[in-house]
Amino acid sequence: MIRSHHGPSRTCGNLPAVLAAAGCALAAVTAVDLALPASRTVLALLVAVPALGALWPVRDRHVLLVGAVDLVFVLPLLPRHWDDLPHLVVTVPLGVVCTTGVVALAAHRRARAADAAADLRVIAETMQRAVLRPVPPRVGRVRAQVRYLAAAGPVQVGGDLYDVLDTPFGTRVIIGDVMGKGLTAVEKAIDVLGAFRELARREPGLPGLAGRLDDFLAVRDPDQGFVTALIAEIPADSATVRLVCCGHPPPLVLSGGRIAFVDDLPSSPPLGLLRLSVAEERDARDPCPAGAVTLGAGDRLLLYTDGVTEARDADGAFYPLAERAARIARQGRDRFLDRLKNDLVAHGKGRRQDDAALLLLEFDHAAAPAGAAAR
Template sequence: MLSVMPYSVMAIVAVMDVTAGPAVGLLPLVALGPAFAGLVGGWRRTALIGGLALILCLGLGLYDGLFASRRGYTALASVAGVTAAGLLAAVMRQRREAELASVRSIAEVAQRVLLRPVPRSAGPLRVAVSYTSAVAEAQIGGDLYEVVASPSGVRVIVGDVQGKGLDAVETAALVLAAFREAAYDEPDLRHVGLRLERVADRELRGEKFVTAVLTEIRDDRVVSMLNYGHPSPVMMRPDGSVGFVEPPQYALPLGLGMHGFAGPEPYEADFAPGDQLLLYTDGVSEARDAAGRFYPLDERADLLSDPDPEKALQALRSDLVQHVEGPLHDDAAMLLLRYHDP
């Protein structure tokens, strides 16, 4: 539609000018053709349409006998000036589009480095992940997740960095780098948490902090967790029962460690074939509808019944977007762990 608009406008102006006659003075409106072309097309197309507009203006001016006075030359000058302005606008717009494409390309590379694709299966688990950034045109933000298959079991982190923007991305990169190294090296999940605490205390400044839940799934069909002030994961059993796996007591987030306050204590839950564990950030649990009601995550867990974990998680995400009736106002990450018996 937009591509044919300049031609349509010039054709309409030509018909109206011929019908109304030279007394009405519609000839300068031919300049609308190159004006629209500069908004939607490249500079070559704008120059072509500008040339056609000048030819059309010259022909109509001769047909109306306007070159016997200044009116014909004024109309030609108007078309030429608008064509020049359209060319300038097209060049500047193409440069901005090229810069935006470059920024998007860099963002995609940063996303692959920071939030690498998680494995679809790890040990006895099938894994699916969904991530939505609240920042327009952005693919990464302050939420983080990772799955590491270590000698001690499958270890998972889902976290949420305080704040948004580049600072949040930088903090998420620090935490993820520390987790990827510690998750494979440390034999005990508590030691993994201690490594993250040291990195956070050393690197985070001011009021920055990170809520996170660390999870370890071992071969004894037990899931062990460390919760640093993060929303409790949701456990779904094959019989349809749903419940939050809450810690005995909540600990401070990473980066807010204080002398005299111990870190979180590991806690466990049964995790057997057929069970599902959903880890998420507060962009999911605190999403509100128009009436201010939070998203009822535990009540919508039945949406995760699809045999394909990725389709199941997509159904839950679609329901979340429908709940808020528009774009999400905070980064929202969900990671689904489904225990299957090979």
């Protein structure tokens, strides 16, 4: 069983609060009971003190500690009520023991569930780090940067994926998002990236590459799980970037002072669903047609997952990517992606329901073809 969680347990951190609340309750009830005549009592209230452990996430041993302290307060008070209220000698201690046992059992189950969720996240994040390796800073005539934000929550790790490869056909790039969350999504992301890394070096055309990835998913996941993906190809001797968009958000072009979405790409279903639409919509030989955009030296292409554009602020408004990217770009080229990432985090105030990936491709001044202009 994995128990490599970083930092002190939240349940241990809550112990002082539970002890403080229990101490205040015990002191108050004891003081009131001593102020009353022996024929009257409020000791029955002490039965509820161990239940304070249910108000904060604590370990079962902490609940047992509170129950033991409770008994230390209760037992010395019982003799003064022996003559007038003899039943208290049995009922109050028994009530404290029963309440402690029930709350300790609940705390034990809650802690086990929290540990299991934390273990699942550790496993998923470890798998993600293994597969989402850093992109090379330069491939061919493209400089690449990536920033990744995991979703908030104990089991919300998602299936975002990306990679940049040097192939015989030029620089090939993929960014995608697997349907679902947790280990299943991470495993599928690993499968897709593995297939892309192999097929991208052998398949000459992007539509064919997308079709092969779709075939791979159909065999690997016959239950029709899907992956949205954007695949790009930057030839070494051309200013034209070829793109296939399989159900994925369009990229953003940053050319000089102009920023615009490449929203005229041919639309295709996500990977895993391409073949289902072939008979009705397209020739089976071309299930995912390619589009193109012409970029010049110094132009940038921003690829991203829907966790970016679907991030919401406190009022429920989506993140305005083009508007914020334009504003940040006016501040200069340095640390553009870091500033955009920080702005995205500030927009959602840390409450991310989905993973978010930002992949920036910059066309090198020295290596770009002369005379190319942004489209």
